[in-house]
Every structure is written in structure tokens, then in C-alpha cells.
Amino acid sequence: MRTISEQACFGGIQGVYAHDSEATGTEMTFGLFLPPEAKRGQKVPVLWYLSGLTCTHENAMIKAGAQGWAAEAGIAVVFPDTSPRGEEVADHDDYDLGQGAGFYLNATEEPWAPHYRMWDYVTDDLPTLLAREFPLDMERQSITGHSMGGHGALTMAMGVKGRYRSVSAFAPIAHPTASDWGRKQLAAYLGDDERLWAQHDAVLMLRDVGFPGPMLIDYGSEDEYIDKLMPEALAEAIASTRQQAVFRMQPGYDHSYFFVASFMEDHIAFHAEALLA
């Protein structure tokens, strides 16, 4: 692992690091905010923040306003990249397929299969590295994300049992097997057998397994992508499965980081309650 930068931030450290990932077979870059306690060597809980289409590790780190609240709660925040990258990594001209659009799954189809293994990267490879290199308490993890990253947070929270104490999402892609943001990518990465897609669809996973902890979901009523996100399917699934959850439709907000930042305090406080209990 090499350090790209470390900067003082809200009494803690905002770092950016790169490492060779076994999962993706590429060099991966991630951001990590450590709260003040970690500087003194104390092990702190971890909140994963998964980003959306076109983002790198950097966007949320700069624009989501998470660090101040994480510092106050004494929680680390990890900002992974959204896909493998590099000249040797397959890509596509569309913004929503290929680099910047890994969809938090392990691809089985060519040309994606060799490197597009973001499920393993986020749930196995990167946590192993973090546990080794930083003062983090890996027994206390929670997960959140925005848009495609909200999809990743929800599917990983339900797919990796016992790992995450709480899950939240900002404007998640909730039902990708039924959406333009999903069918295209699931077909490309996983092939045409739709039965294999179900473990990457939050609505279907809610009906199948659910999440044994608290869930917080925010959407903006003026979200310009709301037809692709399908909040109505998620709300229905939460209600019909009796999932412990708070689902909020926020009047007037769009899909941007202004929306994310506006409700970040609530999300960090929500996870802190689960992580520090």
C-alpha cells in the first residue's frame, strides 16, 4: 500500500491510498477518513461509503460533507472507487457501463470478468487491507452509499450476513432488474440468465432475505433520475416484508451532492447509534 496524501481534517486525517488488489488484479485507490481517536491509536468503527456512477473515490470525500459528523461520532469512513481502472481494464463509451460503473458485483462475462470484481473488492479485499494497516475495529462496520452506491450498500448489507450493523442509502438504485439502470449492466456483467441477477437487486433481496438491523433510506422528490431508481418498489418491499426501516421522501431535493450533504448528519448519527451501542 502506498500513501498518496494525508491531510488534517476535522481533527482527524483524510487520507488517500493506493494498493494492488487481488480481487480486481489492478491498482485500486481509496479514501479513508480517520477520526481524532484513531490518531491516538484507538480502534474505531468503520462506515463504508459507496459512490455512484462516474464517481471515483474522490467525489464524496470532497462533496458529501461526511467528515465533520464522522469526527464528532468517532467513526472512520472508507471511500472506495467505483470500478477497476487502467488501460488494461475493459471499458465502454457509455457513462453507465465499464470504468466508473462497476455496479458492486463480480462480472462473469467477457470482456468484464477479469477485473470487474467490485463485490469481492469491497467485501473482502479492501477490508482485509484496512484491518492490517489502520486502527479499525472490523467487528463494528456499517455501510451507506449514493445512487449506484446505494444499490451496492443495500445488496452487500443483505448479501454478506452478519457483517454490517446498519445500512443506509441516498437515492439508491433499488430495483435494477426492472430498471434501465440495471438491466443493461446486469446483462453485460452477468449474462442473460436473469435468475443470477436477483442477488444484486435490493428489492428482490428484501423479499428473499431482508436485513437483520436498522435501515435508513432517503430520496429527493425532484430527483431527475427517480424513474430509474424506483423508490416505490423499495418502499413497497420494506412495508410488505416488515423490514425495520425509515424511508423518507425529501421534498424538493434532486440527485446531487447538495442532497447527500443535506442529510449526511442524519445518516452518520443513524450509523453511530448502531456502531457505538
Next chain:
Amino acid sequence: MRTISEQACFGGIQGVYAHDSEATGTEMTFGLFLPPEAKRGQKVPVLWYLSGLTCTHENAMIKAGAQGWAAEAGIAVVFPDTSPRGEEVADHDDYDLGQGAGFYLNATEEPWAPHYRMWDYVTDDLPTLLAREFPLDMERQSITGHSMGGHGALTMAMGVKGRYRSVSAFAPIAHPTASDWGRKQLAAYLGDDERLWAQHDAVLMLRDVGFPGPMLIDYGSEDEYIDKLMPEALAEAIASTRQQAVFRMQPGYDHSYFFVASFMEDHIAFHAEALLA
């Protein structure tokens, strides 16, 4: 004036607008955050945020984390651009001269004189527009800024008497007549007569006129530009003139927006106390 965008943000509105400026003779773009009270038509106080070298109206709007605290305090925040822009506007290859580097003064020298009139823009032209177009209480204004914008905030606070109730700055260029960030630009924009430079130097203005209200200054001890900012000259001038002020050297922080965001809560609370008294 035309609206470029308006987005919900912390219960208020983050807008971006463009207008033809009489001061600069160009179209100028600015950001304006209005807190929830303003949406209900209530007149709110105004905090000016002046940005640093290379920035547009957008950087601080996205990265400084001001809106949440401004919403809580019920204060509007204006984010002006840092210079006139456009093909007809003189520019220079250096990042610290010309477009993006207006230094918040009225240029008298060619080729800058026709458009580089940021002093008039920020203190006269834009406030007139704001008072006409938005529910702002122009009797209650304060000013802050970062780096070159900290220079602008301090010099305008002292130069426009009775206008601003409080002034603060993040890592301001404090003594440009004695710094590489200053001598070059003052010579280019104002000519070789150094006596004319004094009204654009916070340290010299402190000795000359001072500020009849509270002042808050933050620097990071690891600021990579600290030799050009000259905090020691500002601290000395505050002490020797008995200026009402809080001067803070923050251990470990650099010059970035992570530094600015880390102390934004303090700065907004400081101005709120003056504006809402």
C-alpha cells in the same frame, strides 16, 4: 439576471446566477445560498465568501461545507467569482495573474484596467443586484474568504467603512505588498507606485484604519503556502494595534478545503453572533 440552477440544500436553496456587470463590463456568475427563512420571504443577513486563486464561484459552494451551518443560523452566503472572465478579458499564462486571480481590486494598468474591477464588483455592483433580486437584509452583512479571498475580505472590511459587522479569513494573504503573492499582482494591476498598494494590504490597513468590529483568523501550521501568506505579520499587526480579534494557528492543517471545512462551523457561528445580535 438569469438563473443557471437552483437546488434544494439543507432546507434552503443553493442557486447559481449570471448577470451583466457594470463594474467589470462582462457577464459574471455567482452562487447564492438562501436559508429556509428566505424561502418564506423573510429578509435574512448576508455573509460574503470570497474565494482564492484559480477558483470560480463554484469551488467553495461545493467543498467548503458552509450551507448546513448557514441554514442553521438563518444566514445567506454569497459566492462571487474571483475575476472577470471571457475571451475579451485579458489573461496571463501564470495561475496567479489574470483570470481567476483578480485580487479584489480595481486595476488601473493596461491590459487589465477595462475589466479587472473586482473591488467595485463585490462592494457595489453585486450587492445592488442582490438587494433588488433576493430577500436579503443588506443592513446586516459580514465577510469572509480563503487565501486571496481572505485578503479580499480583510481589505474590504477595513476599506468600506460601516458596511460589514464582522470579518473572518481562512489562511488569508495578509501582507501582499511584501509577498510573492502580492507584489507581482499589485505591480501588474496598479503600477509601480507602491504607495497605491497600501489600501490592498491587510497588515498596512490594520495599522492605518483597523476594523471597528470582531475579526477571526485561522491558519494551518502545515500550510504549504505559509511563507507567502505571512501570518506572522498579521498576528503582529493585530497585537500592536490592539485590534479586537481571535487569531488561531491550527496544528497540522494545510491550505486545502479540508482545512476550510474543518473550521467553517466556527466562522459561521462567529458571524451569526454579529449579524443576529
